[in-house]
Amino acid sequence: MTWTDVLTFARGPLFQASLLIFIAGMIYRLVRVIFLGWSPDKVKNKGSKAGGVVMAYLKSFLIWPFIPWVKNTFKKNPLIYIAGGIFHLGLFVVLVLGTAHMLVWKSLLGFGWSTLPLPIVDWMAAVTICAMVVLFINRLINPVLKLISGPAEWLNLLFVFLPMITGYILTHHLFFRYEVSYSIHMLCVDFLLIWIPFSRISHFIFYFFSKTIHGEEFGKRGVKA
Amino acid sequence: MTTVTKQAMDVFVEETGGWVASQLEACTRCGMCAEACHFYQSSGNPEYAPVWKIELLRRAYEQRFTLVGKVKTLLGVNKRVTDEDLEHWSKLNYYACTVCNKCSMVCPMGIDLGSLLHEVRAGMAAAGLVPADLMAAVNKQLQEGSPLGMTEDVWDQRMEWVADEWEVDIPRDVKGADTMVVFSSIEVMKFPTNIAAIAKVLNTAGEKWTISSKAREVVNFGFYEGNVEHTKLFINRILEGARELGVKRIVVTECGHAYDALRWHAANWIPEANDFEVIHITGVLGELVESGRIKLKPGFFDGKGTITFHDACKIQRKGGHINEPREILKIIAPNAFKEMSPNREQSVCCGGGGGVIAIKDADPIRYDAFKLKIDQVNAVGAETVTMTCSNCRLQFTDCVDHFKLDWKITGLAQMVADALEE
Numbered sequence: 197m198t199w200t201d202v203l204t205f206a207r208g209p210l211f212q213a214s215l216l217i218f219i220a221g222m223i224y225r226l227v228r229v230i231f232l233g234w235s236p237d238k239v240k241n242k243g244s245k246a247g248g249v250v251m252a253y254l255k256s257f258l259i260w261p262f263i264p265w266v267k268n269t270f271k272k273n274p275l276i277y278i279a280g281g282i283f284h285l286g287l288f289v290v291l292v293l294g295t296a297h298m299l300v301w302k303s304l305l306g307f308g309w310s311t312l313p314l315p316i317v318d319w320m321a322a323v324t325i326c327a328m329v330v331l332f333i334n335r336l337i338n339p340v341l342k343l344i345s346g347p348a349e350w351l352n353l354l355f356v357f358l359p360m361i362t363g364y365i366l367t368h369h370l371f372f373r374y375e376v377s378y379s380i381h382m383l384c385v386d387f388l389l390i391w392i393p394f395s396r397i398s399h400f401i402f403y404f405f406s407k408t409i410h411g412e413e414f415g416k417r418g419v420k421a
Numbered sequence: 422m423t424t425v426t427k428q429a430m431d432v433f434v435e436e437t438g439g440w441v442a443s444q445l446e447a448c449t450r451c452g453m454c455a456e457a458c459h460f461y462q463s464s465g466n467p468e469y470a471p472v473w474k475i476e477l478l479r480r481a482y483e484q485r486f487t488l489v490g491k492v493k494t495l496l497g498v499n500k501r502v503t504d505e506d507l508e509h510w511s512k513l514n515y516y517a518c519t520v521c522n523k524c525s526m527v528c529p530m531g532i533d534l535g536s537l538l539h540e541v542r543a544g545m546a547a548a549g550l551v552p553a554d555l556m557a558a559v560n561k562q563l564q565e566g567s568p569l570g571m572t573e574d575v576w577d578q579r580m581e582w583v584a585d586e587w588e589v590d591i592p593r594d595v596k597g598a599d600t601m602v603v604f605s606s607i608e609v610m611k612f613p614t615n616i617a618a619i620a621k622v623l624n625t626a627g628e629k630w631t632i633s634s635k636a637r638e639v640v641n642f643g644f645y646e647g648n649v650e651h652t653k654l655f656i657n658r659i660l661e662g663a664r665e666l667g668v669k670r671i672v673v674t675e676c677g678h679a680y681d682a683l684r685w686h687a688a689n690w691i692p693e694a695n696d697f698e699v700i701h702i703t704g705v706l707g708e709l710v711e712s713g714r715i716k717l718k719p720g721f722f723d724g725k726g727t728i729t730f731h732d733a734c735k736i737q738r739k740g741g742h743i744n745e746p747r748e749i750l751k752i753i754a755p756n757a758f759k760e761m762s763p764n765r766e767q768s769v770c771c772g773g774g775g776g777v778i779a780i781k782d783a784d785p786i787r788y789d790a791f792k793l794k795i796d797q798v799n800a801v802g803a804e805t806v807t808m809t810c811s812n813c814r815l816q817f818t819d820c821v822d823h824f825k826l827d828w829k830i831t832g833l834a835q836m837v838a839d840a841l842e843e
Contacts, residue, residue, distance in 0.1 A: 238688040
């Protein structure tokens with residue numbers, strides 16, 4: 197078995213199996229929560245629920261994150277706000293606006309899109325890796341995070357970090373030859389895909405529940421969310 | 422699992438529908454909620470982090486509902502919830518939380534921690550783990566109609582006395598009135614000038630209002646307890662009074678939690694609550710000023726030192742009456758009024774709400790939390806602090822005494838009554 201074999205397997209059948217487990221797992225998580233039942237809200241609105249929801253989304257990831265000083269969260273803890281924000285932005289830039297990954301999406305969806313030049317994406321990846329290190333150190337020393345973090349939190353950090361760092365190594369042709377680097381990157385990615393439905397990384401889906409609820413709760417009271 | 426633990430866990434599980442589950446799933450353990458919590462900020466105790474306060478609810482959810490949780494149970498690696506855990510967490514949830522909901526505003530996922538905390542309190546109530554002081558107050562309200570010793574006779578006498586002493590008309594049990602006003606026993610027993618003030622304002626505005634001998638108490642200790650049956654019982658007393666008098670609207674006077682329960686939750690427990698419009702007195706004052714039904718003497722409070730406004734968590738942040746106090750203060754104290762920072766929906770809780778001030782053992786924690794308010798008021802150089810909640814007023818007056826401060830504490834309704842053009 198050569199590294200080329202490993203690579204063919206990791207980016208081929210294993211990747212497809214991982215994607216399947218990822219999608220099936222996320223659907224299971226969603227369905228299990230949705231089917232727990234929802235009661236209608238009979239309380240009369242003062243303000244607009246829909247308006248509250250729109251504002252909540254605008255403020256949380258569409259516009260306000262880019263003008264952070266208006267947010268109380270930022271004032272309380274600017275370092276972590278920025279580190280967390282850069283981490284998420286970096287993930288988006290690398291996974292959606294980076295050519296290497298856009299081509300993967302193209303092979304899955306049948307269409308692609310324009311992407312950012314590699315130097316920018318690469319710089320963003322480096323900054324994201326630094327942000328992850330900052331978040332890791334914070335989780336080690338912050339008293340609240342020390343209390344609430346269990347094995348799951350550390351593993352989540354590690355399993356997201358690995359694809360980032362191996363991707364960076366692959367892009368810069370460091371240490372290993374192409375087939376080895378790429379195989380390791382793909383194995384890390386495949387593992388992450390399988391891990392996500394069993395972990396809190398699934399928050400990217402439940403975000404839409406909690407943010408919508410939040411927008412409604414404050415919108416109906418006529419308070420800025 | 423003992424009976425106590427089982428009772429609590431059963432309630433946690435029962436309360437977990439999609440609304441609770443999706444939010445428990447959304448938490449990423451980022452710890453931002455702690456940064457917003459005045460109890461954590463003032464004490465540095467990481468157990469006061471809101472995410473930690475609801476940990477037992479999350480564990481119940483994980484162990485009973487999730488695949489990962491069930492596998493962990495099979496493998497024997499789960500942290501089983503014990504009676505000791507519940508007793509410990511009871512203190513965290515009742516002593517060190519005022520349900521101010523600042524954590525909900527700061528959570529990047531938008532999780533409604535305040536409501537989740539209420540679910541934890543429901544479990545605690547079912548397991549009989551409510552702090553003794555708080556439970557005593559609940560029982561008093563069940564038996565006498567009020568937690569503060571305001572029996573029907575005492576209420577009767579106080580109302581007569583206020584009407585007499587301050588020479589105001591307080592219409593009682595008027596059938597067919599438009600508005601039924603329900604005072605809090607905090608005002609009746611501790612800040613009776615508030616009753617006179619509100620009566621004066623409503624009479625000057627020509628409002629067709631009444632108080633009700635059935636609906637004597639607006640404070641809701643069942644809500645603090647987290648017991649839905651008790652909460653509903655106390656709300657039903659108010660609704661019965663309103664129904665009997667045929668009023669269209671119920672006015673909650675200067676109390677925060679009472680307003681939250683009656684305006685923003687009641688209809689989901691008792692659909693008939695929607696038969697009436699429910700509004701806080703702050704909203705009424707705003708309406709009366711805006712419509713010109715009452716006129717205020719401009720600058721009445723200027724020249725007597727800086728005045729600042731304390732936003733009450735359940736009337737401003739979770740009540741929506743944020744602009745009315747500012748509109749009023751701009752008229753009656755255009756130069757004297759200075760905003761604290763942060764303010765409006767981002768304001769800092771007084772530390773006394775949610776039942777905390779009723780629990781003697783929580784006093785040290787409560788006083789610690791108030792230090793944040795002291796810093797805020799001093800930063801703006803205020804000599805007078807005004808507010809729209811009499812529980813906050815209780816906390817402020819108690820802390821002014823405890824910390825030997827020289828502030829004047831008042832209420833917005835009082836200021837409006839004083840500045841009224843008659």
